[in-house]
Every structure is written in structure tokens, then in C-alpha cells.
Amino acid sequence: MATGPESELRWPLHKRLWVWLLRCGAFSKSLFLVAAGIFYQTFVQRDQVQIPIGGRTIYRDVPLNLADVGLAIAIMLVLVVIGGFISIRETRSVQKARDRKGAEILEAVLSKNAPRYYLYLRPFFLTRHMDLANPKHGNLPTLVSHYSERETTDLETMLERAVRKSGPLIALGQPGEVIGAGRLEVPEEEWKPPFEALARRAACIFVIPSHTTGTTWEVKWLRNNAHLAKCVFIMPPKIKTGEKIELRKRKLVRITVDMKILWEKAARVLAESDFHLPAYSEAGLLFTLNDAGAVRTRAEIGDAARLRTNMAKIGAIL
Numbered sequence: 001m002a003t004g005p006e007s008e009l010r011w012p013l014h015k016r017l018w019v020w021l022l023r024c025g026a027f028s029k030s031l032f033l034v035a036a037g038i039f040y041q042t043f044v045q046r047d048q049v050q051i052p053i054g055g056r057t058i059y060r061d062v063p064l065n066l067a068d069v070g071l072a073i074a075i076m077l078v079l080v081v082i083g084g085f086i087s088i089r090e091t092r093s094v095q096k097a098r099d100r101k102g103a104e105i106l107e108a109v110l111s112k113n114a115p116r117y118y119l120y121l122r123p124f125f126l127t128r129h130m131d132l133a134n135p136k137h138g139n140l141p142t143l144v145s146h147y148s149e150r151e152t153t154d155l156e157t158m159l160e161r162a163v164r165k166s167g168p169l170i171a172l173g174q175p176g177e178v179i180g181a182g183r184l185e186v187p188e189e190e191w192k193p194p195f196e197a198l199a200r201r202a203a204c205i206f207v208i209p210s211h212t213t214g215t216t217w218e219v220k221w222l223r224n225n226a227h228l229a230k231c232v233f234i235m236p237p238k239i240k241t242g243e244k245i246e247l248r249k250r251k252l253v254r255i256t257v258d259m260k261i262l263w264e265k266a267a268r269v270l271a272e273s274d275f276h277l278p279a280y281s282e283a284g285l286l287f288t289l290n291d292a293g294a295v296r297t298r299a300e301i302g303d304a305a306r307l308r309t310n311m312a313k314i315g316a317i318l
Helices: 005-010 013-024 026-044 066-110 155-163 192-201 213-224 259-271 307-313
Strands: 048-053 056-061 118-121 131-133 152-154 169-172 182-184 204-207 231-235 243-248 251-256 285-289 295-299
Touching: 013 026, 013 066, 026 066, 066 169, 066 182, 066 192, 118 155, 152 155, 155 169, 155 307, 169 192, 192 213, 204 213, 213 259, 295 307
Parallel strands: 118 169, 118 204, 169 182, 204 231
Antiparallel strands: 048 056, 131 152, 231 285, 243 251, 285 295
């Protein structure tokens, strides 16, 4: 089985073209663009009439025809709804491809024939709870990105975009649970051997520290097995909204996430194993640790455009 980023080069031309179109949002963005054109033609680009008064001519906008306005609005709404549906399908299709690639990488790792990849470690309870402002979202309703890009984007989504050019980002978890790293589903009682195999061969490991037993064990294992040097630790910034309502076990549950409190818990627990995390900052932080558990290098996270550059500043292997 072909694995890794290079395997796409072996795909038939039509398959590569299809995946490229999905990544670009070619199908949904064209509908949003047509909707924006209808909006402009109806409400912005107005015809004018000439009215002669005495020896001069004045110009006045032609009044809007309510029937035409109603039809334009209806067509716009239909296009936006269809475009939104297609946009969701495009994004999910790309994520499914990442999940499949993650499974291929795990198979290659276990057979000692691994491509270049990046491993993402985080406490599972933070999944879908790290929404940050999305710089790609257009504020004006006439912009395609106003519809094709959400107002917020998950930190994991930003991380995947930052490393995409160098290799796939993979993580243990439930496939399809979030748009970001390719997910590898493993039995809950058997996750340690796949983690160890993936950690040994990963080019770089991104870690969000936590007070949970699983994440604490992972961080200690990385130091005990001399993999701390290739780890980049992430302090999540203050999220845009700290409260969400989710359906869990057929009940609506209000979930509150306070990053500062969670970080302080993680710092206290890891301090017992001689890991010294920096104090929490609402802007977030990227940092590395030396073998003694002290901060070696650090840089701010920045927005999606600067994340890769800031990673390189602290020595991330990209």
C-alpha cells in the first residue's frame, strides 16, 4: 500500500484533480460568488434615468421593483444554502481522506516503513473546544469568505494547516470528530503501543499539556525515551467562547472551558514530575522543554498565517 504525502503523486490524474478541487472549495465557493453577484446587481448596481429640468439634466436611480427584489433574494438564499451544504461535504470529504492517510501511516509505522508525519497529543476533552477567531473569515456579506469560512476555527485546524506542506498531522481519536489531524481509532485499553510506535517515528510531536492521567503519562514517556527534544508544547490561547452546549448520552449538557484554570491544573500535576510549565498567557504560547523539564525556547502562537513561522523560531522540525 502506498503511504504518506508522496502516495498522492501515484494517484490517477482525475483523482488528484478531484481532491485538489475539494481542498480549494471549488464547488461551494462558486455558488457563494454567484450569490454575491446577484446581491451586487440587485442592491448596489442600480440603473439610472435622465430627467431634463430646464436647460440641464439630472440623474436618478430607478426605484427597486419589489417583485424583482423578492426573486433575487430567493435565488440568493437558495444558492447560499446549497453552497453551505456543499462546503460541509467538501470539508468532511477532505477530513476523511486525512483519516485514511493516518491509518496508512500507522500501518507503515508498524511495518517499519514510515513516511514523514507529525503527531498531535492533547486531552480528548478539549476536542471541539478550542475555537479561535478565524482570520480567513470575511466580515462583509459580499465576500465569498463570509460564507465559505466560519467566524472561528479550531486550534487543531490551524495546526494542521501549518504543517500540511511538510507532512500529514495525525492523532489518536475518533475519525470525523473534528476538522484537523487525521484520526486513528484504537481500542481504549490498547492505545499505548500505537502511541509509542507513532511517537518514535514522528518528525515532530505537538503536545497540549493536561492534568489528565493519559496526557501526563505520555509526557513522562516522551522524556524517559529521549523524545522530548522533538516536542513542541502548546499553551492554548484564551478561546473565543468558553461555553458550549453539546448532546452527550442523549442529554444536552452545558460545557464550560476556562483555559487558564485547566493550564494551572496541568502545571501543578506535571510539576510533581519535574516539568516546569510557564505561567498562563491569554495570547497562548509555543515552547520547548529541555531534559530537566525547564523551558528551552518559546514564541507566541500568532494567527494562522504566522503559526508555522513561529514554530520554526523555536526549532520545530518542519
